[in-house]
Structure formats: C-alpha cells, structure tokens
Amino acid sequence: MGIDEVITLEDGSEYILLLSTEKDGSKYFLASKYVNDAPTDSYDLFKELVVDNEFAVEPVSDETLKAKLIEEFENQVDAMDEEEKEN
Amino acid sequence: MEIRLLGPELEHVQSDARRELDETIERRKKEVEDEVLSSLSELASDGKRVLKSQKPTYEMMLQLDGLVKENEELFLRVNALCDKTGVSLNAIIERMVSKNRELREREAVVEPEAVEAVELPSADEFDKKKADEVATQTSTFTLAEPEETALNLPEIDIDYDPDDIKYDWQKATYAKESGDVEATVTTDTTIPEETYTTTTYEEPAEAPEVKAEVPTNQSFLRVRGRRLHSWRSNQDRNDSVLRVTTLGEDFTDRSEDYRNLTTQIGNLLLNYRNFTPEEDNISLDTLDQSIGASKTSVPERRRLYRRLNSGAKRIERYARVSQMAR
Numbered sequence: 001m002g003i004d005e006v007i008t009l010e011d012g013s014e015y016i017l018l019l020s021t022e023k024d025g026s027k028y029f030l031a032s033k034y035v036n037d038a039p040t041d042s043y044d045l046f047k048e049l050v051v052d053n054e055f056a057v058e059p060v061s062d063e064t065l066k067a068k069l070i071e072e073f074e075n076q077v078d079a080m081d082e083e084e085k086e087n
Numbered sequence: 088m089e090i091r092l093l094g095p096e097l098e099h100v101q102s103d104a105r106r107e108l109d110e111t112i113e114r115r116k117k118e119v120e121d122e123v124l125s126s127l128s129e130l131a132s133d134g135k136r137v138l139k140s141q142k143p144t145y146e147m148m149l150q151l152d153g154l155v156k157e158n159e160e161l162f163l164r165v166n167a168l169c170d171k172t173g174v175s176l177n178a179i180i181e182r183m184v185s186k187n188r189e190l191r192e193r194e195a196v197v198e199p200e201a202v203e204a205v206e207l208p209s210a211d212e213f214d215k216k217k218a219d220e221v222a223t224q225t226s227t228f229t230l231a232e233p234e235e236t237a238l239n240l241p242e243i244d245i246d247y248d249p250d251d252i253k254y255d256w257q258k259a260t261y262a263k264e265s266g267d268v269e270a271t272v273t274t275d276t277t278i279p280e281e282t283y284t285t286t287t288y289e290e291p292a293e294a295p296e297v298k299a300e301v302p303t304n305q306s307f308l309r310v311r312g313r314r315l316h317s318w319r320s321n322q323d324r325n326d327s328v329l330r331v332t333t334l335g336e337d338f339t340d341r342s343e344d345y346r347n348l349t350t351q352i353g354n355l356l357l358n359y360r361n362f363t364p365e366e367d368n369i370s371l372d373t374l375d376q377s378i379g380a381s382k383t384s385v386p387e388r389r390r391l392y393r394r395l396n397s398g399a400k401r402i403e404r405y406a407r408v409s410q411m412a413r
Contacts, residue, residue: 008312049307076221
C-alpha cells in the first residue's frame with residue numbers, strides 16, 4: 001500500500017492514506033476517513049499487516065507509539081513545507 | 088664478233104634497255120608486294136578467323152603454329168624475291184600493317200562469343216573429395232577395451248503412485264492419504280535382490296499454524312480494495328456538501344472542488360496554531376473575522392483562504408497531522 005491510495009476495509013469503510021513511515025520493520029500510515037469520495041476530519045494511524053498474502057490494517061492504540069508517529073509525520077510535513085518554500 | 092653501236096643509235100638502245108629494265112623491276116616489285124601482301128593478309132585472316140571462332144585452347148595454338156609452318160615456305164620465297172628484286176620486306180610489312188589497321192578500323196567491333204562456362208565442382212562435391220582425401224590419410228586406431236568398473240550400481244525401480252503423496256502447505260509437512268509407498272530395488276548378481284517397504288507416514292497430531300505478523304485478537308481489518316486517489320467530476324463535486332468542524336464552530340460550505348476544502352482545513356489550523364503567513368500579510372484577526380462573522384460571504388472566505396494557501400495539498404497534510412496531534 002502507498003500514500004494517495006484509497007483503501008476499502010472489510011467493514012466497508014474507506015480511508016485515504018496521507019502519509020507513511022516505517023518503524024521497527026513495520027509500515028504505518030496516517031489515514032483520513034473517506035466518505036462520499038472525499039476525505040473527512042476523522043483521522044487514524046494504521047499499521048500495515050499482511051494476512052494470507054493480503055493487506056490488512058490495524059489501528060495504532062499504543063499512545064507512546066502514536067506520539068512518535070505523529071512527530072515523524074509532522075517532521076515530514078515540515079520538510080515538505082521547506083521544499084515548498086524553496087520552490 | 089663484237090658489234091659496236093655508235094652514236095645516237097647506241098644511246099637510244101641503251102636508254103630503251105635501261106627503261107625496260109627499270110619497268111620490269113618495278114613491275115616485279117609490285118608483283119612481289121602484291122603476292123606478299125596477299126599471302127600475309129591470308130595468313131592474318133586465317134589467324135583472325137581462328138581467334139574469332141575458337142576459344143584459346145591448345146588446339147588453337149596448334150592451328151596457329153600450323154599456319155606459321157604452312158607459310159614458312161611463303162616467307163622464304165618472299166625473302167628471296169625481296170633479295171632478288173631489292174624490295175624491302177620491312178616496307179612490305181609496314182604496308183601490310185597499315186592496311187590491316189585500316190581494315191580493323193572499318194570493321195565493326197566484334198562482340199566476343201560467349202565463353203563456355205567452366206563447371207566447378209559444388210561445395211558438397213568438393214567437401215566429399217576433400218573428405219575422401221582426408222579419409223585416405225587418416226590413420227585408424229582402436230581404443231582399448233574399458234576395464235571393468237569396480238562399482239556396479241544397482242538398478243533401482245521405485246514403484247509408487249504420485250497421486251498418493253500430497254503436500255499440505257498449511258501444515259508445512261508431507262501427508263499420505265492412504266496405503267503404503269513401496270520401493271522395489273532390483274540389483275545385479277553381485278547384490279541380492281531385496282524389496283524395501285517404506286514406513287507409513289503418520290498424520291501429524293496437530294498442524295502448526297504459521298501466520299506471521301498476524302495479531303491474535305483480530306483487531307485488524309482486511310483491505311478489500313485499493314484504488315488511487317481520484318476525484319469525481321466537477322458536476323459531482325458541485326452537488327456534494329462537505330462539513331468541516333473545528334474550534335467548536337460549524338459551518339457548511341458547498342465546495343466547488345476539493346481544493347477549497349483543504350484550504351479551509353489548513354486555514355483553520357493556522358488560526359489554531361497562532362500562525363500568521365507573512366507572505367500574505369493577513370492578520371489572524373482578519374482571518375478570525377472572516378471565518379467567524381456571518382456577514383462574511385462564502386466567496387469572500389474562499390478568496391481569503393486561497394490567498395493564505397499556495398500549496399493546498401501540503402497544507403492539507405499539515406492540517407491532518409496537526410489535527411492528530413491535538
């Protein structure tokens with residue numbers, strides 16, 4: 001899975017993957033719930049899993065990990081902002 | 088008796104005799120020349136005919152040589168006449184050459200007849216010939232009989248049905264559904280014939296579950312579909328109503344496109360983080376007033392939002408990360 005992809009979960013909900021990072025060999029995504037083909041202000045952090053050769057996601061519940069992921073994503077956005085200013 | 092002619096009569100006789108002699112000599116010269124020319128022309132014509140009609144073979148050379156020998160007598164006679172009459176043979180030959188040159192110039196260019204093709208042996212024939220030559224030169228030798236090998240491997244005949252064996256990927260082990268697998272080993276006389284029977288594979292008591300990275304509490308959700316982020320047509324977007332909630336204030340905006348939505352989120356977040364974009368020179372008070380005041384029209388808000396955000400996609404992500412941080 002990769003950013004800018006819209007994933008449909010087995011419960012029918014849809015999420016758009018906004019940012020991604022890797023930590024301890026696992027891949028994590030910042031995702032926005034996707035309703036009526038548009039993102040909403042409901043956000044989730046997902047861990048990418050592979051179950052029976054198929055992708056699956058698990059919401060990140062650990063608060064410590066959650067804080068680290070948010071920090072990482074903010075750094076990414078800051079870097080993008082710097083890049084934007086340079087251009 | 089000596090007769091003496093004297094006077095003018097004598098001179099007249101001498102003059103007549105000298106004149107007759109000169110005339111005879113000239114006539115003979117002309118005759119000799121004509122004869123030589125005729126002979127040489129005939130010779131040249133014969134040679135030319137030979138050259139034209141025949142390919143240069145050994146037979147042609149013999150024929151030319153025969154012509155030379157045949158006319159040798161003629162040449163000798165011509166030489167004798169020349170010596171006798173004082174006619175220069177070189178002058179005759181030069182005349183003949185000149186005449187022949189004129190003849191050649193008058194004659195049309197004679198197309199050479201097709202040369203008979205020489206049939207060369209084909210490549211196969213050539214190879215065969217060379218092979219025959221080589222074969223005749225090749226020495227023959229005989230290999231020594233191989234010695235008896237010390238190891239006589241038995242001939243193994245395994246009798247089994249592949250369908251009896253099944254590989255179970257889930258259990259990561261081989262399982263046999265029914266019957267035994269037998270393998271018959273046939274050996275030569277040095278090894279007595281034996282029949283081996285394999286042991287029966289036993290079903291494992293419980294197949295081990297191999298599932299990596301799968302949590303046991305089933306907290307995950309399988310991804311049933313993936314597609315690239317794409318937006319609907321403008322008509323569809325115009326019909327959609329998007330709601331943005333932040334800072335305890337609700338407002339509904341009929342977005343023309345998703346870009347407006349992202350700028351709304353970004354601007355509201357900028358306000359929340361007390362961030363003033365210097366390049367747009369718009370104060371937070373102005374922004375708050377624009378967002379919070381009901382008198383501010385939606386188009387006015389959009390205009391302000393657009394001025395605040397040049398990179399809507401970047402701001403979108405920034406807003407979402409910051410929202411998570413809250």
